[in-house]
Structure formats: structure tokens, C-alpha cells
Amino acid sequence: MKKIIIGLFVLSSFAGLSQKKSNTGYPITPVPFTSVQVNDAFWGQRIEASRTTTIPLAFGKCEETGRYDNFVMAASPSVKNKVEGFTFDDTDVYKTIEGASYSMQTHPNKKLEKYIDSLITIVGKAQEADGYLYTFRTMNPENTHEWAGKKRWEKEEDLSHELYNLGHLVEGAVAHYQSTGKRDLLNIAIEFADCAVREVGNKPGQIMVVPGHQITEMALAKLSVVTGEKKYLDFAKLLLDERGHTHIKSEYSQSHKPVLEQDEAVGHAVRASYMYSGMADVAALTGDEDYIHAIDKIWDNIVSKKLYITGGIGATGHGESFGKNYELPNMSAYCETCAAIGNVYLNYRLFLLHGDAKYYDVLERTLYNGLISGVSLDGGSFFYPNPLESIGQHQRQAWFGCACCPSNVSRFIPSVPGYIYAVDDTDVYVNLFMANQSDLKVKGKSLKLTQTTNYPWTGKVDIEVSPKGKQNFTLKVRVPGWLQNDVVPSNLYAYTDKKILNFSVKVNGKVVKSEINKGYFNINRSWVNGDKVEIDFEMEPRTVKAHPAVEADRGKVAIERGPVVYCAEWPDNDFNIFSVILNKKPEFKVEKKNDLLYGINMIQTDAQTLSYSDSGKLVTKDVKLNMIPYYSWSHRGSGDMAVWLPIELNATKPEMAPTIASESKIEASHNVKPIVAINDGLIPKDAEDRTLPYYHWWPKEGTTEWVSYNFDSERTVSRSTVYWYDDKPWGGCKVPDYWKIYYKDANDKWQPVENTTAYGIEKGLATEVVFKPVKTKAIKIEVKLAEKNAAGIFEWEVE
DSSP: OOOOOOOSOOSGGGGGSOGGGOSSOOSSEEOOGGGEEEOOHHHHHHHHHIIIIIHHHHHHHHHHTTHHHHHHHHHSOOTTSOOOSOTTTHHHHHHHHHHHHHHHHHSOOHHHHHHHHHHHHHHHHTSOTTSOOOHHHHTOTTSOOTTTOSSTTTTTTTTOOHHHHHHHHHHHHHHHHHHHOOOHHHHHHHHHHHHHHHHBSSSTTOBOOOOSSOOHHHHHHHHHHHHOOHHHHHHHHHHHHTTTSSSOOOTTTTOSSOGGGOOSOOSBHHHHHHHHHHHHHHHHHHTOHHHHHHHHHHHHHIIIIIOOTTSOOOOBTTTTBOOSTTOOOSTTOOOOHHHHHHHHHHHHHHHHHHOOHHHHHHHHHIIIIIIGGGBOTTSSOBOSSOOSEEESOOOOBSOOSSOHHHHHHHHHGGGGGGGSEEEETTEEEEOSOOOEEEEEEETTEEEEEEEEEOTTTOOEEEEEEEESSOEEEEEEEEOOGGGGTOSSSSSSEEEOSOOOOOEEEEETTEEOOOOEETTEEEEEEEEOTTEEEEEEEOOOEEEEEEOTTOGGGTTEEEEEETTEEEEEEGGGOSSOGGGEEEOSSOOEEEEEETTSTTSEEEEEEEEEEEEEOTTSOEEEEEEEEEEEEGGGTTSSOSOEEESSEEOSGGGOOOBOOOOTTTTSEEEESSOOGGGGGGGSOOOOSSTTOOSSOOEEOTTOOSOEEEEEEEEEEEEEEEEEEEEEEOOTTTSSBOOOSEEEEEEEOTTSOEEEOOBSSOOOOOTTSOEEEEEEEEEEEEEEEEEEOOTTOBOEEEEEEEO
């Protein structure tokens, strides 16, 4: 078996490790982000927002929500300690330390460093004598968290997250060590890792479990490199080799079969992408090519059948999982922010293994769209899912009970400069385009590159090459797939406009020619200080269609320009964007908006809206449709948004004439943003339809709840139809035990209607009730939730 020599940079975050400390290297070696100073208008703003807002916010929320208290209680175990929260809450502390450590490498901050030192002291005191560190067991050994089990590791494959916590501890510890040179947190992580190595395995006296939530594999591969201890790499490989052979066999956690037999991306998308990344790390460090072949097959399945145009992965909120092949709904798209980060990790590693730009094409698409959409422009609020369509039920939040996404963003954004360049012997890769100054090493010689660009708004990129003396090397400039007429490296998406985009490359003012090899334009020469490379990628708005097997996108197109995917949103259009249909041959106008959403290019095109008049006649109207970058949506309040727009009549949704329901004000016993779904006019196609928004009473169970329509004037009503949301057997919503309709009488009192038909309760069918006409200003549904279940409503019609 051919040996693959891979070492220090086995993670995107390994780009933070100093090249001086590297004693081995990937086939392709990343340039650490500490060697790259980004002064880019686009990414500079993002990185600064992360440093000044996201990271401080994450620390503050960890303190406010009791994450630190868990460690304090674990340092003094007691039956009085209250065990609350999720068993992985410890990781939010570790991830935020990791992000802060990356930030301090480029922006030293003594106050922040002192703060982190105090946190490490708190963490260290929570560690048990033999190295075990898991607050949800230690704080109250007699009454552990219900997910933790009575003994260590016994519920690891289910919900305890012990090894997951270890993985993030190692990630944070290595980052902190590389940033400060201090070993405090690293030693804590090593002791916990040693404890796991001693207790988990297939030897006598050990318990053989694999992580219920992967990341340990990536982290232990990194720890092996940092410490020089092979036992950590062996442990990481053991956890992968044993997957599919232990207690729980489930697609959800990718344990349904041995990893080398897997060829389709299934289950929880974050777990999956972390596992695939871990497989790459272990394969690289051990030379196990079978692992690489397995990942290649899985990657091909993702990009050809399970990748959103935004680069997001994970189609369904049920299990936060990949869907079936070509199952890519828009309104219900989950596309968790953490999964987008995992997708970047995976494609980054595959580039380092194979040296093919197609992996960076996917990485860039994810980075500019489905990843940064997960954090607001000011760095202070977050999306957990990133749907491609909304009716206003989505809004970024400052924190979540399950806060993995905010803390994950805080550790990822500071590391972005480390993805720009890479080196392989005498090849220098330019993979991403953003203004920066960098210091590289090529065959031991210093090389400075200065990149100037306004990418992604223009395709003009200038690179000044400044070697010390003459240097012979090949500058490999990635020619993006979007420029070569490839939306993604498969037939999942295709451009429909038949445009041919061009590009040019000049060195010192003279045009140079080269064949494109594996997506790279190669410039091989003897470089001298002051050489200038001018790159000009032609950028135009493009229309994209999906593979016909993607049901949700049939008859629709998406608009993108360069690496940026666009969407239509309510603040920019004074009409119902869901009633729009594009011209068959749309023409686009691009307008720079410096004062909008931190500076964007807006795209405008002629279109029409379709609607029904009161008499039922179809009416068309000419409109100007304005579109903004997808990543920037939902910054101006909740409302309609769509990425995929109809271009065929069979895909349109003409706006219906106003109804009693659509003009009503909604109130409920449980107010959540999805309440707007119940009168949006969208009807589920069947009981299993998960593509539409719905209102729910979760997490309430077994209680009596209500939802009401309030009219602006008295209306006469006599009929009501409800479409119940029921996600059993896996979810927490079930059709209610029973329901009744009430109306407000002249004395403003609720009275039951006199129904002339029965209150039907059946999953998947329209449940209609007819009653004697009442004249009223309000009507409500009262429901009795089933025991240990909530209930939900897709749509409530009133006539």
C-alpha cells in the first residue's frame, strides 16, 4: 500500500500551527493563517466582527447560561447540585476558547488571555483525579444527567457525548497552546485523552464504544501530531475501525455499517461531515488508502445528489440529517450552520490529499453562502438552520439552548485566512481571493505575496510576488468552477443561459497562456521581487437549474454571480415574491449598493407577478425584481425570501385573493415565529410533507392550548378546515386528542359553535367541521394535546 505522508496540518484549524514546528507535512501543506494578514473589505469586516462581537458574546452567554457553573459544581460534587442542560454544553466553552485563541494569534489581547486563564483554572478543577472530565457526571455522581448513564461511557453511543466533549477540549487546547505557548489546557486535554485511551477499547477491562457524535477522531489525530504520541492516532483509528461493529447500528450516527463499506452520506449531517473529515486525517497519517477511497465515494454522493446550491448540507430537520438522494426541499431545508462548517473541513482535506480545485469550488460555494449566512453581518446573532425559502418564520438569534452553532462560528471565522494559500514543493496554490499580505516558505525560502482585490464583487485580482532573490516555482491560480461553466463538480446543477465567461492572466503586463490542470492555471517561471500578476475573471449574473430529480426546484432557476448565490427578499420588492415568474430569457442589471447590508451588489431583472382577482380571474403585472446575496437575508426583519424562482408556469404560485384567514391577526397560547404559517395559503400534499412551514405547540405536552383569528370587523363564518402537523413516530407532534371551535359573542365571551359535522382528527387529511353560522370578530381552535406529545398546524382555513 502506497504510503501517504501527512502530518501537522490535519485540520483546517491546523493552519494555525506554526510551520517551524512541523516535522511532517501533507502532500499539500497549508499556509498558516498566522502568516496571512487579511485587509479585505469583505472578509476583514467578518473577521473583525468575530473578534469584537462574536467571541465576547459567546463567552458572555456561556457565563450567563450556566456553562461555567457546571465546571464549578463538578469541582465540588454534591447531591444538591442541579444537573441541567445538554450533555455537550461543556463544548461551548472549549470552542469559544479555541476561537479566541485563533484571534489572539493575530490580535494579541492580554485582557482576553487573562480571562481565558481564569476559565482554564475553573475547567481544571472540574477534572477527576484520573483525568476524566465530564461535568454532567462529576457534579452529581448519584443523580447524573439522564443521557449520561450510571457508568462512564455506557451511553456514549447514544447521547452522553463524553468523547465528543473530549474532542472539542483537544481542539481548544491545541489552539490555546499554539497561541500562547501555555500548556495548562493542553495538559488537561492530554489527561482526559489518556483516560479515554485506557478505558475505551477492545482489550480486557475496557469498554468498546464508538462516539455517538464524531469529532474525537479529528481531534486525536491532531493531538498525536502535536505531542508525537502515536497512541492517540491509534485510538482515533480504532474508533473508526470499530464503527458498525458495536452496540448501536444506526444511519443517524453513521454506525449502520463499517466505515469502509459506506458509500452514501446519511444521517446527522454534522456527525457525518466530522467523521468523513476524521477518516481523511487518519488515512493521511497512517497511509490507509482504503479510507480515502471510501471518502471519495461519499463525497461524490454528496456533490452529485445531496448538496444545496448554497453549499449547505442536511436536508431535513428530522435528525438534522441528509435526506434521500435528490431530496433538497427549500422551505424546510435544514442546512445547519455547523454542517456547513463540516463541509468546509471535508473539502479542505480532500484538496490537501488530491490537489484538485473541484474541492475548493465546493468549499468556496459553502463559505460565501451557506456558512456565513449562519451569522449576522455584525457578528451578534445566528441561524441554526439556513433554509432557502421563508415566509417570515426565521430570524437570527443571539443564542440557543443548544448553542453549538454560535460557538462553532466563533472558532471558524478567525481561521478563514488559513484557507487562501497552500504549498507543495515548488508549487504555490492560490485557492481563495481576498486582499491580504502573506509570508510563505517555498523550499525553505521566504516568499511574500500581496493580493489586492474586491472579490467577490469583481473578478479582478492582482498579486504582487516578492521573493528574496530569484525563486523558481509554479504559481497555481485556481480558476473557479463557476467560470468554467461548472456550478458544482457534478450534474446536480447546470447553467441555463449558455453564457461563456472568459478570463485573462498577465504577468508584468504581458498576457500569459497555460492549460488548466485540475482546475489550476499554472505560471511557471523564475520570479523576482516586484513581479505582478493580474487576473481578470469575467463575472455576470447566471441562471442555474437543478437536476430534474430535485422535485423542489423543477421549473425554477436560481441566480448567482461569481461565487455568490442570490435571493429575493421582501424589503426590496413591494409585491409577493412567491407570485413572481421570471422572463424566459431574463436580462440582469447589477448595481453597487455601498450603504446596504455592509455593501453589496444588487441584481435586478424584469419579471411578472401572477394573482387571482376576487372573481377568480388570473391577473399578471409587470414588476422589477430585486435580489440580494443570500448570506445577507433576514437582516431587516422577518418576511418572505426565496432562492429558487419560477421560470415555468407549472412552478408558479399565483397570489390568492384575500380570505378571512389571510387577513386575520393570529394569537395563540404559545407564540413562536412559525405561527405565520397557519394562514399562508400553503397546503401540504400529504401526511408526510415536510417541505412546508407549520405552527406547533412544542415543547408543551398533554395540555389544553389554543390559537385564534381576530378579524378587523364582524364576519359571518360557518366552516373551518384544519391541516394537522403530525411527525410521529420520530417527532414530538401528534394530532390532538380532540379539538373544538369557539367564537366571541357580542359580550366578548368565548362560546362553542354548534357544529353540524363531527370534529375529525386524521393525520394527512383536511379535517373540516361545519357549524351553524355565527357573526363574530374572533374565532379560535382549542386543542387537547395528546399525552407526552405536542401538536402542530400546517394551515387553518375559515369560511
